[in-house]
C-alpha cells in the first residue's frame with residue numbers, strides 16, 4: 001500500500017526522470033497546470049466520460065505531488081494537520097449558507 005509520502009516521492013522522481021525539472025520551475029505555471037487538469041476533469045464530467053474524469057483527477061494529484069516533492073513539502077503531514085484543524089471548526093465552518 002502506498003502512502004501519500006511515497007506517492008509524492010515517486011511522482012517527483014518520475015517527473016525529474018522525464019526532464020520536467022531540468023530547468024528552474026515556475027511556481028505559478030505549476031499551480032495553473034493543476035487547474036488545467038481539474039478543467040479537463042470538468043470537461044470529462046460534462047460529457048459524462050467517467051473513465052477520463054478519473055484519469056484527470058489522477059493527473060491533478062500527480063501534478064500536486066510532483067510540486068510538493070520539488071518544494072520538499074511534507075504534504076501528508078500538512079493534510080493531517082489541516083484536517084485536524086478543520087475538524088475543530090464549527091458546522092459548515094460557521095457559514096450561514
Ligand SMILES: [Mg+2]
Nearest residue numbers: 037040056059
Ligand atoms: Mg490530463
